[in-house]
Amino acid sequence: MNKNRQIEIWVGLFMALGFVALFFLAMQVSNLGTAYKGKTFTVTARFDNIGGLKVRAPVKIAGVEVGRVAGIHYDPDDFRAVVDMAIQAQYLNRIPEDSFAKILTAGLLGEQYIGLDPGGSEDMLADGGEISVTQSALVLEEVVGQFIFGKGQEGAK
């Protein structure tokens, strides 16, 4: 009986340890811990070229994450990519409508994210609003091509 109890305790410990590890992987290692539990509102933006932008990429203002890319699709009518961003509800009506959306790269080879430069308008972005001023992703081949043909003026940032 005593031995049985020992086995029970050990197996219980093993199970607990295993689930703690899974929880750790979920909350501390992966993005599940950083996902917003709170509400979000959707803002869309249209880009000529989104480069390597992926769903769930961060949306940042002044380097601070305010939301995530919720969906990306191609609009065949105006030949542009439509990006839906889920912005945290606390910024509802706090982002100027004429903000500038850029697709940027973290570091030289890092992941791509969307950076918002707030504009000066009095009108704020509401749920379902659209950012009209956008800048496409920097595609390395194009930059190199422009550089070689001497047409490059914008250059790398």
Add this chain to the structure above:
Amino acid sequence: MTQQENNADESPLVRIRGLRFRRGSRWIFDGLDIDIPRGRVTAIMGPSGTGKTTLLKLIGGQLRPDAGSIEVDGQNVHALSTPELYRLRMRMGMLFQSGALLTDMSVYDNVAFPLREHTRLTESMIRKLVLLKLEAVGLRGARGLMPSELSGGMARRVALARAIALDPMMIMYDEPFTGQDPISMGVLVQLIRRLNDASRITSVLVSHDVAETLAISDLVYVISDGRVVESGTPEHLQHSGGEWTRQFIQGLPDGPVPFHFPAPGLREDLLEAAP
């Protein structure tokens, strides 16, 4: 003492008819007919390699015959569904050569095992039954030991206690005397006889130990080359005229079972040039 049961039920407990069983291309049984009467000790004897253990496995339904039938208590073993076969096996006990005790359990738990698996008895009831069964084989004091701490003879006695735990109608003994010292051999001989007489269990004994087997059995079948060559009471066999049986019972080195493995003549073999 067997009179009353014979009156109660005259039909044999196990009826084997035209049994054929093949291993590879060799026929181990080729038209075997055996009747095992209820309530008595029946011995099946034969030289090593005649498939005596195989016969027990066939009776227990662990192997399938190629032809023929085996009926136990009126049920054709190999026509039963799995649940029916398992119900039948609960009424059969089998004592394996090695004892086949579960090595990760104590002696007590081994004997309690069939009770815990097949009955809904309370632990205190199981305890009583286990101690009684262990007492019957004289090992009540060894209940705390692990199987690895037992001698071969003790392991077989524990296995016997386990085999009778569910009070089966029949016990099959697979070579119970092999590799035992004279004392534990004597103990086993006595135990088998006593269990048979006390609880009217039908005993089937498979062995090639002539003296012990003849001493306790009521009926003996001698098999060779897949067939029954002789059968009868031990007295009958000892005075039987059959050449083969005489060689087997008296342990003569040469006879119908030749001493020499088949070979060309010694003279030709020796004179042949080395390859």
Add this chain to the structure above:
Amino acid sequence: MTHLLAQLGAWGLNGMARLGRAHLLLLPLLRGLLSILRRPRLLLDQLYSVGVLTILIITVAGLFVGMVLGLQGYYILSRFGGETALGLMVAASLVRELGPVLTALLFAGRAGSALTAEIGLMKATEQLSGLEMMAVNPQHRVLAPRFFAGIISVPLLAALFSMLGVAGGWMVGGGLLGVDQGAFWNGMQEGIDFSDDVINGVIKSVVFGFVCTWIAIFQGYDCVPTSEGVSRATTRTVVHSSLAVLGLDFVLTAMMFG
């Protein structure tokens, strides 16, 4: 020449027959789930001998693998000035690949071989046959609890391995080499996706646990019941499990991340 062909043919046929028997064994194993539900104690005992007894090797291996990843990753990443990606690199390689794969390999060596030897010896000493004659189905009573204990244990062990690996990487990276703590964890959290990486890693380890335990149990149950047969079956368990894990890992990775 024909002799060689005949041998090759016999080898192939034997292999196919074995594969067939292995799959036929799956049905009684799954059906054994019923008897486990009735007697959870059986599973508990096996979780101990299959899972708990493997924790030590998983702990030590996980910690050291994580530390090596931290060290190697740092040297390579610092050449590109990308030390901040160290956390991501350590965690990604552990959660996606090293955690499930190394756990499965260690499991096959530690628990799989023990399972095969145990079942093989039970067969050689007629214990399985004895159970059958006691009207107890050894496939349900002996094999199934071990099978499900393996399937439950491997994912938990793999999670433990990954967690300790990340901790080891963090100890070396953050503690020894002075990588920025915030960057270490942030990079990890941004780069590792819960459903794409963590869940897929868990799925992988469930598959590996299934395959490793299945192989171990089948080899034990199917072995030649002699001491030589058992030792050969044990070797086969480790070899077959390792090959199966590595092969399946490629297939699963191609399916999940491809």
